[in-house]
Amino acid sequence: MAQLPRVKITFAEGNLGKVGDSPDGLVALMVASAAVGNTYELGKPYSIRSVADLKALKVAEDNNATLLKHVREHYAEAGEGSELIIYGVDKGKTMVELVTKGASEDEAGELRKLITLCKGRLRAVAIALDAQDEPDATEGIVADILSAIPKAQETAVYATDVLYAPLFVILEGRGFKRQGLKDLTELGCNRVGVFVGDTRAEGKGAAIGLLTGRIAKSAIQRNVGRVSDGKIAADALYLSGQPLETQTGAVADLYSKGYICPRQYVGRVGFYFCDDRLATSQADDYAHITARRTIDKAYRIAYDALLGFLLDELELQSDGTLHPAVVRSWEQEITGAIDRAMTAKGELSSDETSGSGCRFEIVPGNVLATSMVKAKLSVRPFGYARYIDVELGFTAVSSK
Structure with a gap:
């Protein structure tokens, strides 16, 4: 069968030698929610530019506390005025169900539906659940999240190859426990990241709104952990219900195994993102959000010009x-x-x-x-000073 005329762009691998309001920062928050009459419906994207915009949707603490939390934290980081897409989904859905591509649109999960409804505008989607009871994590975070990573990768690749709408997905790392932590660098999913860390000690999920807010306000080549951009807009952060200040070892484990999480620096007040890892090997050219955003923007520009x-x-x-x-x-x-x-x-x-x-x-x-x-x-991307080694010593005083 003859193929339709088309422009096709593939991503080259192995070339890096590794062993303001802009559509570039348009993020969607997909959050398990409760519908509010006909003002806030599930399965429908809403564009907002501030926390106050939720009032018109009649979203409030008493009906959608989790959604409100994530939106507040997003704008605490991004600043009000920038566009954010919010998309409510059924609280009974698992992460796997939400991100599955499906063999057809009828069988597709909400992630594919959201991407289609937004007509290719999205650059990233962050997904958070609101489960009150879920199994304990046996591999660092709950099994549902780990199983969803390759499913989300498949849907993101579909968005790129079929819809010409490249993007990446951030999943909420739920139920974090340091014991048995799954190594994400073995998964080869360079369009999916997992964020761990919450602003509430009793929280079961993660404060993904803080991460989406930093992504939304940062230039595509800018690492979310860039220290000179300032601390995270949160007074307290927790891992496994414990203050981040006491979890230095856990932070090191999370980073080495490919998660995004908060950290502290000696001599600096507040918390910072410890890099922008995706669920793939460091040898992958697209192992970081900065690389993913840079190459995806080049893809969009080249596709439009080649048409x-x-x-x-x-x-x-x-x-x-x-x-x-x-x-x-x-x-x-x-x-x-x-x-x-x-x-x-x-x-x-x-x-x-x-x-x-x-x-x-x-x-x-x-x-x-x-x-x-x-x-x-x-x-040609930028390099990043992930490791700075300096030799410090005394200088001899010369005698004259």
């Missing part, structure tokens, strides 16, 4: 390959689009000679015979 060439007439050489003038035109169009939208904004590391933060190359091939143009697009 302008789809089914266009192409000047060819005698061997069926593209005429050099056409090659130059394509290269200038794609690199120009990305440089204007990203390099000029400081979202890519620019080349010291060309000033460009990307490179687009046409791969020579017989277009006349195949009707296919192949190309390679690479963008």
Whole structure:
């Protein structure tokens, strides 16, 4: 069967050598909720810009305390005025049920439905439950969350490959216990992260609103744990019901096994995010939210620019390959689009000679015979000072 004309972009792997209000920060909070008449319905996305906007939906402490908590914490970090999508789901649904892609739209979980309803605008979705009774965690967090990670990855990949709407998913790490903690770096899910840590000692979940708020207000290349951006907007944070200050070992375990969690620094007041890990190996080019957001933005820009060439007439050489003038035109169009939208904004590391933060190359091939143009697009990300080693000693006093 002949395929429809299309533009297809795949993500290259192994290239990094590892062993304000903007759609770039548009996040959705999917939270287990209770419907409130016809003002707040489940399975329907609502756009808000402040905690006060919940009043019009008649969402309050007495009917949706968990949703209200996450929205408050989001705006404590992001600041009011930025757009947030909230999406209520049935409290009886498990995380696995919510994120499952399904064989069809009728069988799809709420995550796929939300992505479709928002028409590709979302850059990230954070999901929180409101279960009062759930099994104890045997692998660090409850089994439902761990089982949901590859399911969420599958749905996020579907959004990218089929809907051309790349995004990542943050799952609430529930029921955290240090014993038997599952190693997420073995899962290979580079579009899914798990956040652990809550603002309530008695909380069973995680304060994901704090993380979504920091993501929403940060430039795509900016790590949520960047110390100079300031502390997390929370007076207290807990792991397993214990103050974070007493859980240094647990924080180290969480980080080494691929979770996102809060931490402290000696000499600094408050709490900070300890990096932006995703559930995959550090050797993965897209092991961090910064890399994920950067490459996803380049994907969106390149896709839009390349659509302008789809089914266009192409000047060819005698061997069926593209005429050099056409090659130059394509290269200038794609690199120009990305440089204007990203390099000029400081979202890519620019080349010291060309000033460009990307490179687009046409791969020579017989277009006349195949009707296919192949190309390679690479963008230059920033490096991050994750480890700073300094040798400190005395200097000898010279005698004269």
